[in-house]
Amino acid sequence: MPRLGSVQQKIPCVFLTEVKEEQSRKRESQQFQVVATENVNPIALESNVESALATEKLDGTCSFVSIYKEQPYLWARLDRKPSKQAYKRFKKHQSTSKSCKGFTWNVEEDFKTVPAAWVPAHRVQHYNGQPIPDDHGHIPGWVPVEKDDKQYCWHSSVVDYDARLGLVLQPSAENEDLLEITVVPLADLLGQTLELIGTNVNGNPYGIGTKKWPVHFLVAHGSVRIRNPPPVDYHELRSWFQDSQEGRVEGIVWHCDDGSLVKLHRHHLGLRWPDGDTLLNARPVVVHVDVMVREYDISSKDLFTSFSELNGHNFLRLQDIKFDP
Incomplete structure (x- = not known):
């Protein structure tokens, strides 16, 4: 199996790119676009990208689990x-x-x-x-997420440093089509990079939670795999993004055998994102969060408690998750 790479640097595009002097589809303030050419990047060829593991590129903010204050901590990306x-x-x-x-x-x-x-x-x-x-x-760099840091409040909502747990969204081990919301010891995530996704991250392209009841998760990079991905060919990939159900993703990240990472974003191909429903928010999900419920005032109830109360529940789609007031 290809080795899963850690996202510590900007990932190069699987194709060579060029700059076009036109309004960016990705950033409103940017008056140019970086677009893919039809030529495969030599970096990808050297890393044997055709045998790499293709995974879904998730639209959130990059995080990292490493030691701080002598225990596993979540770190936020800060360049x-x-x-x-x-x-x-x-x-x-x-x-x-x-x-x-x-x-x-x-x-x-x-x-x-x-x-x-x-x-x-x-x-x-x-x-x-x-x-x-x-x-x-x-x-590029990292800063540790403290419990009461308002700047990183959505990061801190998915970790419990007292219990040393993280709230994780991942494919079920029994059924890859099914997602599960679960808790994972932070020690098990040491050295990994993960994407924080949810209600208040990057405009919430997955439609998760609501403003009244915001919901966020950590998703380990490389954990959401793309089955039967198209070959690394410009036209076949563009057709896949446009016409297939599996192509309703922000992009693809290839994890190569040598640990290298290469990616392709819809914007590299001149395609919109998001564009209607996404593949992730339409997937079924089960809640497997069984933690000791502590005494909370209802106004300060956290995600761990809320999901513990939903333990065992199934939802037809990720975007259907909601908490009763």
């Missing part, structure tokens, strides 16, 4: 970005040289401050003890 003045110099260099290469950063002076507990992502290159920005001028 260290340049100051406005430094970014202007970077963009001027890009415009003049038509390349990101050759620009010199002063990491201590050019970048915004980050929390003291921030750490750079794995495989970020260092020079003289300082992390080096990537081609986009960012230093």
